Amino acid sequence: MNVAVSPAFDVVSVNLLQTLLPLHIVVSDGGFITQAGATLSKISGDGSLVGELFDDVFEVIKPAGLQGRRALLATVGSAVHLRFKKPPYTRLKGVVAVDHREGLTVLTLSFGIGVVDAVQRFGLTSRDFAPNDPTIEMLYVVEAKSAAMNESRKLNDRLQHAKLSAEHDAQTDPLTGLHNRRALIQVLESAISAARKFTLIHMDLDYFKAVNDRLGHAAGDAVLSAAAGVMQSHFRGSDCIARTGGDEFVAVMMDTTDGNAVKKLCERLITAIEVPIEVDSNSAAISGSIGFTCSAQYNVPQIGRMMNDADHALYASKRGGRARVTQFEGLSDGATKMNGGPS
Amino acid sequence: MHGLINRSIQCFIRDAYGVSAWQDVVRHADLPVSEFEAMLHYDDGLTEKILMGCAKVLTRDVEDVLEDLGTHLVSHPTTEPLRRLLRFGGFDFVDFLLSLDELPDRARLAVADLEMPMLSVRDCGAGAYTLQIRGAIPGFGAVFVGILRAMADDYGALAVIERRALDDRFDALDVRLLDAGFADGRSFDLARGA
Numbered sequence: 329m330n331v332a333v334s335p336a337f338d339v340v341s342v343n344l345l346q347t348l349l350p351l352h353i354v355v356s357d358g359g360f361i362t363q364a365g366a367t368l369s370k371i372s373g374d375g376s377l378v379g380e381l382f383d384d385v386f387e388v389i390k391p392a393g394l395q396g397r398r399a400l401l402a403t404v405g406s407a408v409h410l411r412f413k414k415p416p417y418t419r420l421k422g423v424v425a426v427d428h429r430e431g432l433t434v435l436t437l438s439f440g441i442g443v444v445d446a447v448q449r450f451g452l453t454s455r456d457f458a459p460n461d462p463t464i465e466m467l468y469v470v471e472a473k474s475a476a477m478n479e480s481r482k483l484n485d486r487l488q489h490a491k492l493s494a495e496h497d498a499q500t501d502p503l504t505g506l507h508n509r510r511a512l513i514q515v516l517e518s519a520i521s522a523a524r525k526f527t528l529i530h531m532d533l534d535y536f537k538a539v540n541d542r543l544g545h546a547a548g549d550a551v552l553s554a555a556a557g558v559m560q561s562h563f564r565g566s567d568c569i570a571r572t573g574g575d576e577f578v579a580v581m582m583d584t585t586d587g588n589a590v591k592k593l594c595e596r597l598i599t600a601i602e603v604p605i606e607v608d609s610n611s612a613a614i615s616g617s618i619g620f621t622c623s624a625q626y627n628v629p630q631i632g633r634m635m636n637d638a639d640h641a642l643y644a645s646k647r648g649g650r651a652r653v654t655q656f657e658g659l660s661d662g663a664t665k666m667n668g669g670p671s
Numbered sequence: 672m673h674g675l676i677n678r679s680i681q682c683f684i685r686d687a688y689g690v691s692a693w694q695d696v697v698r699h700a701d702l703p704v705s706e707f708e709a710m711l712h713y714d715d716g717l718t719e720k721i722l723m724g725c726a727k728v729l730t731r732d733v734e735d736v737l738e739d740l741g742t743h744l745v746s747h748p749t750t751e752p753l754r755r756l757l758r759f760g761g762f763d764f765v766d767f768l769l770s771l772d773e774l775p776d777r778a779r780l781a782v783a784d785l786e787m788p789m790l791s792v793r794d795c796g797a798g799a800y801t802l803q804i805r806g807a808i809p810g811f812g813a814v815f816v817g818i819l820r821a822m823a824d825d826y827g828a829l830a831v832i833e834r835r836a837l838d839d840r841f842d843a844l845d846v847r848l849l850d851a852g853f854a855d856g857r858s859f860d861l862a863r864g865a
Contacts, residue, residue, distance in 0.1 A: 448862030468759040472781030
């Protein structure tokens with residue numbers, strides 16, 4: 329088939345190249361393609377490339393500035409990059425050798441880094457590559473590594489999920505879903521280290537023990553959960569609400585320093601908590617006593633001291649007859665005065 | 672032991688016999704975990720405990736379980752990635768058989784720390800082949816019987832495979848190829864998802 333184009337063609341070489349290099353072309357002195365490897369013919373779209381002008385089929389990308397056979401001659405022994413002039417404009421990379429005796433230019437080509445796309449686009453099989461060509465092994469490694477990577481990613485996802493869930497559990501009171509003491513301390517520490525103002529509110533349920541004794545622990549748990557729900561509906565999403573003991577709750581209101589506003593909010597909270605809760609067709613009526621203190625009341629706010637002071641204010645509310653709210657007020661001489669508690 | 676092996680057994684029991692069968696295995700074998708991770712390592716003794724548990728729950732010999740595991744590794748949709756990797760080994764079943772001595776190196780390219788038995792394959796002529804398996808892990812021979820049977824199906828070849836256990840860690844598999852083009856086999860494109 330090549331005879332018409334290049335009568336002087338060496339038949340032994342033809343067979344050698346066809347066997348060894350499925351991605352080669354031979355270009356005649358006149359710039360015609362006189363021979364093409366089977367795989368190259370397969371990807372060229374419309375059958376054999378033989379008989380076409382090299383310049384009609386390929387664009388030389390590198391080295392830049394030269395085209396056609398002159399470009400090929402200039403790159404003998406070094407890398408040449410080609411692109412098909414027709415869609416899908418497949419890129420090839422190769423090396424050029426020249427047989428001056430016959431006036432032939434021989435190129436052997438490869439898909440280079442584009443091989444994965446090329447294999448998919450042209451439906452290539454292992455038979456389209458020479459057995460010594462490591463392309464098939466490379467495709468194997470690409471696929472094996474992405475399978476291994478996929479497994480690793482799934483493992484990482486599961487570990488990440490387990491970590492988040494463990495962190496959540498470590499900071500959550502399982503009965504009410506509120507924060508626990510550990511989470512509360514973290515919130516206070518970060519607020520203090522960021523010098524944010526906040527109000528610390530300590531609430532103790534009143535008459536809870538009576539409910540527990542009369543209706544049992546299950547009913548007591550239901551009442552605690554209901555009280556937690558009432559608290560959540562009275563504070564903002566950005567506030568931290570924690571259950572710190574049996575019937576003790578602490579709320580931290582960020583960026584809030586207005587004692588009167590806090591007092592009003594806490595009074596509404598107590599009113600809401602006093603609404604009797606239905607538990608197994610029994611009615612449980614509780615109330616709450618509250619003490620609070622604001623970080624702005626301290627030159628250097630400290631968690632332990634503020635918790636203690638809020639606690640003092642809470643007990644002032646208890647002593648004052650329960651169901652009331654007291655703000656702690658520290659005095660410079662160390663004595664304490666309660667605002668809203670007994671005078 | 673590489674987690675891939677324990678994980679494969681777990682997935683096989685789960686896919687072939689259901690989640691509750693796997694839970695039975697975990698209970699019977701008194702396994703320390705109920706889920707194995709493919710990318711972690713476990714105590715060597717654990718794999719044998721798992722297999723004994725499987726044999727007990729399924730009331731079958733360990734070797735039968737291993738053979739079915741080998742078939743599952745190639746033929747089940749959840750193990751399609753492995754089937755594909757195996758198909759890279761050869762264009763047809765004979766090509767694949769003759770490439771099996773490369774398999775440990777191929778496996779290491781994919782998972783560097785996976786321990787594989789030594790495989791050597793011999794062409795005995797007239798469609799007969801012998802695969803010798805020497806491994807640190809007993810039972811690999813039985814798994815390979817399942818793998819080769821399923822791969823013959825995959826390529827559409829008709830082959831008879833018999834196992835001679837030479838000793839605890841040394842198996843010989845005799846493969847007789849009756850018809851290389853017996854059926855169409857399953858398709859394989861070099862490109863994934865092509």
